[in-house]
Amino acid sequence: MSLMALREQLNGLVNSMFLEGLLDDQFEQLQMLQDESSPGFIAELITLFCGDSERILAELTKLLDQAVVDYQKVDAFVHQLKGSSSSVGAQHVKLACVQFRQFCEEHNKEGLKGIYFFRCLRALNVVKHEYYLLRGKFDTMLQLEQRIQAYESKQQI
Amino acid sequence: MSSYASGRGEQEIHVLAVDDSSVDRALIAKILRSSKYRVTTVDSGKRALELLTLEPNISMIITDYWMPEMTGYELLKSVKESSKLREIPVVVMSSENVPNRINRCLEEGAVDFLLKPVRPSDVSRLCSRMR
Numbered sequence: 001m002s003l004m005a006l007r008e009q010l011n012g013l014v015n016s017m018f019l020e021g022l023l024d025d026q027f028e029q030l031q032m033l034q035d036e037s038s039p040g041f042i043a044e045l046i047t048l049f050c051g052d053s054e055r056i057l058a059e060l061t062k063l064l065d066q067a068v069v070d071y072q073k074v075d076a077f078v079h080q081l082k083g084s085s086s087s088v089g090a091q092h093v094k095l096a097c098v099q100f101r102q103f104c105e106e107h108n109k110e111g112l113k114g115i116y117f118f119r120c121l122r123a124l125n126v127v128k129h130e131y132y133l134l135r136g137k138f139d140t141m142l143q144l145e146q147r148i149q150a151y152e153s154k155q156q157i
Numbered sequence: 158m159s160s161y162a163s164g165r166g167e168q169e170i171h172v173l174a175v176d177d178s179s180v181d182r183a184l185i186a187k188i189l190r191s192s193k194y195r196v197t198t199v200d201s202g203k204r205a206l207e208l209l210t211l212e213p214n215i216s217m218i219i220t221d222y223w224m225p226e227m228t229g230y231e232l233l234k235s236v237k238e239s240s241k242l243r244e245i246p247v248v249v250m251s252s253e254n255v256p257n258r259i260n261r262c263l264e265e266g267a268v269d270f271l272l273k274p275v276r277p278s279d280v281s282r283l284c285s286r287m288r
C-alpha cells in the first residue's frame with residue numbers, strides 16, 4: 001500500500017473515532033503535542049493507558065466477585081480509570097466510568113443493596129465493552145502509524 | 158544526570174512532576190518538555206520529598222491531588238513547612254472541581270490549581286510562576 005493510502009486510512013480511522021465520540025478534543029491536544037522530535041508520543045501514551053486499564057479492569061472484576069464488596073476500593077479504581085481515560089481523550093470509556101461511580105455511591109441505599117450491586121456489575125461490563133472497542137481501534141491506529149513511520153524513514157535514506 | 162551550570166543563563170528550568178498515574182506522568186512530562194523545561198517525574202509524595210532533599214535546583218513542583226499514602230495537599234504542606242523547600246512554587250492538579258479543595262490548597266500556599274486533563278495552554282500560564 002502506498003504511503004498516501006496508509007495516511008488516508010489512518011486519518012479516516014481517527015476521524016471516524018472522533019465522529020462516533022470514542023475520542024474527544026483531549027486526543028486532539030495529544031495529536032498537536034506529537035511532532036518530529038517525538039513521533040512515538042501518542043503510541044507511548046496509548047500503550048500506558050491500555051496497560052493501566054487492563055490492570056484496573058482485572059482488579060474491578062475481582063473486587064465485584066467478593067462475597068462482601070469493598071465499594072471504596074471499587075470507587076478508587078474507577079476514579080483512576082476515569083482519570084487516565086480523560087487524559088487520553090477516551091470519551092466513551094470516561095463516561096462509562098462516570099456512570100459506574102454514580103452506582104458505587106448509591107449502593108448503600110436502604111433495602112436496595114442487591115439492585116445496586118447488579119447495576120455496578122452491569123456498569124463494569126459497559127466499561128469493559130467500551131474499553132475493548134477502543135482498544136481494537138487503537139491497535140489498528142498504532143499499526144498504521146508504525147507502517148507510515150517505517151515508510152518515511154526509508155524515504156529519508 | 159544533573160547539570161552543574163552555575164548561572165541560570167543556559168541552565169534549564171527543572172520541574173518536578175508528581176502523579177501516581179503513569180499516563181498522567183507521561184502527559185505532563187511531554188507538555189513541560191515541549192516548553193523546553195527539564196522534567197523529573199515521580200509517582201508519590203514520598204519519592205518527591207526524597208528527591209527534593211538531593212536535588213536543590215527545582216524551579217517548580219507540579220503535583221496531583223489524589224494519591225495513595227500522601228496526597229498532593231500533604232506534599233504541599235510538607236514543602237511549605239520546610240525551611241529549605243518552602244520557596245519552591247507548588248501547583249496542584251486534580252480531575253475534580255471542588256472549590257473547598259482548591260481554596261485549601263491556595264491557602265496552604267499553592268500558586269495555582271489545574272483541572273485535569275492537563276493541556277499545553279494550562280501549563281504555559283505557569284511559566285511566570287517558576288522560581
